Amino acid sequence: MARKMTGRERDDAEALRGILVQELGPADRGYAPGIASALVRLPDGRATAKDVERILGKYKVSANALKKMMRAGVLVPCADEDGAYDVRVPATVADADEAAGEGADGAAGAADVLDAPADAPAPEAADGAGGSREDDAPDATTSDDAADDDTADGAGEAADTTEYPTAEAADGATGTASPTDVQAGADAGEKGAPASPEAAGEAEVTPSPEPVDAPRSGRPARRSGARRREAPRRDLKKVPYVRRGGDADAEARQKIVALDPRFWMNGWLLSHPGAFTMYEHELTAINDVLTDGMLPGDITRRQLAYQMGGDEKFFEYGSDGFRLLRAMGMEDVVRHRPMPKPDLVYHAPRRRKHMRVLVTENLDPYLDVHDLMYEDGRTQILGERVHAVVLGGGTPVLEHNRLSLLLDTLGADTVEVLYWGDVDRAGVDLMMKLRAELGDKYKFSPFSPAYRLMVDRAMERFPDPTDNESTGQANIDVPDMSLVCEGMSAEEADYARAVVEGCGLVPQEILTKRDL
Structure with a gap:
């Protein structure tokens, strides 16, 4: 029977599950929670060949x-293996909060070791320099030897938190010693606890020049490559209420x-x-x-968001931007053009024998072109x-065969299809598939x-x-860019290819009605 996961492991498993659901194929996504749970239980964050074969073979x-x-x-x-x-x-965000807590507790524990008398018993020294995580608590109750081991482990934890400095950690440790002083205090605490032979033996170990690499006794050193942390993702739901707070x-x-x-x-x-x-x-x-x-009022919500922050979905319903505006009472202040449901699938003011039909991927550009043709009588875009x-x-x-059936209803002798979509892997791939779908029936x-x-732009x-917005479309192969790059200069074509190859996005919403 698998052991119960700690709180830290549950957070890691949830983060891994989100990544695996996006990356695995449709047939394998249902196994993402189980695979994530098995990976975070591996010791030291390392999976051997047998571990990988066992986990993937199980599902x-x-x-x-x-x-x-x-x-x-x-x-x-x-x-190395x-x-x-x-x-x-x-x-x-929980990782950042936990790192902040560890930084404050570890620094305080090391300061207590400095203040402890030289003849203090070893168990009290272990308790003073602990400051260990909640997840490590069961290990500290097994035996006196384990408590002595955790003494050095707690001092190492205090130094280890300097790898991930945060504003909260700085506030929590206000008035304490610097990270170098904390390490020195931890070493001094170990030397000042002769009641335990193990602790005395550990005090003779020569410390590493850098605090973050200080050796730990009782547990294997954490491998530098194991479970490396990426930049935290923003989530407004996890922002706490603060009555006073720190600096x-x-x-x-x-x-x-x-x-x-x-x-x-x-x-x-x-x-x-x-x-x-x-934000x-x-x-x-x-x-x-x-x-x-x-503040313009004649552009859509996505166009407004892209002009202000770069993420065109920042103001979408249910997003953090939408919740942020609602919480501040700013919904009516940030004006934008309302987005009606697309009741009209197409707009053709006049039927002609020879027609050029513009097919747009997203709703915002469709509404812009529709308004220019219907309200302004424009025939050129x-x-x-x-x-x-x-x-x-x-x-x-x-x-x-939806588009072909629609084009047939126009009654034109010849139809040329002009396609306009996002510059990303999915958008270019969609254009190539549509051209193959239409075949030689229509000029494309x-x-x-x-x-x-x-x-x-x-x-x-x-x-x-x-630096463009990332899409996470690594599971889509890089499509043929020849159609998109038609008519571009060499510099523009190289830029477009670099965006698509790097899983970036240049959305249609970068252009507004005034640009057309």
Whole structure:
């Protein structure tokens, strides 16, 4: 029977499960929780060849599951052992909080060791220098020897927390010694506890020059490659209520009151300064627009979000941005054009013998083109003559020969299809599939002026193509970019290829109605 997981292991398993659900194929996704649970239980975060064979064989996943887990960065081959892998877990907000708690407790424990008398009993020295995690508590109750081992382990934990410095850890350890002093205090505490032979023996060990590499007795040293942490993901639900807080909270509140009063008028942001720290970039961008009085009301929610923060889904219903605005009472202040349901699948003002039909992947550009044709009577979009616009909606345009049936109803002798979608792996792959679906029945071309303008705007905003929004589409092969790059300069084409190859995204929402 498998042992019960600790709280830390449960958090790691949940983080791994989220990654595996995205990366594994449809037939294997149901096994993601079990695989994640088995990986986090492995000692020292290392999976041997037998461990991998046992775990994957238990769930009978497909042959390429291991390759996908390696590509996702969950399993990283070990350089010092053939067939073995280090398990890497993405960091979460809970990890940052735990690291902060460890930093404060470990520093305080080391300070207690410094103050302890030289003839203090060894068990009390172990208790004073503990500061260990909740997950390590059962190990400290087994025997006196284990308690002595945890003495050195607790001192190592205090030094180890300097690997992950956080603002909360700095606040919690205010007035304590520096990380180097903490390590020195821990060593001094070990030497000052002669009642235990084991502790005396450990005091003779020469410490490493760097505190983070200090040896620990009683447990094997943590491998540097095991369970490396990535940047924490933002989650507004985990931001706590703070009544007073420390220096970091006071500094955040000073920045909050410098914003437009509508941000903090209802008091929510002041009582949750962590929300400002987490979304400072987006809140500052919104404040700048409100202060200048330049907030447009004729663009969609996604277009507004992309112009302000770079993530076009920041203001979507249910997102952190939407919850943040609602909590601050700012829903009505941030104006945007409402998004109606796409009742009209296409718009063709007039039927002609020869028609050029623009198919757009997303709703926002469809509404922009529709308004220009219907309200302004425009027949040219970005210099190209367009007689009808169709909302593709992504993959639904490929189902049941839907687009061909729609084009047949136009009654034209010849139809040329112009396609316009996102510049990412999924968007380009969708365009290639649609061209294959239509075959030779209709002439097919990319809407090159729009693609060129999208890439130009992205180059102005992010000169480095890797700075564009990431999509996590590593499971989609890099598609043929020849159609998208038609009519582009060599520099524009190289930029577009770099974005797609790097799993980046240049969304259609980067262009607004005024650009068309």
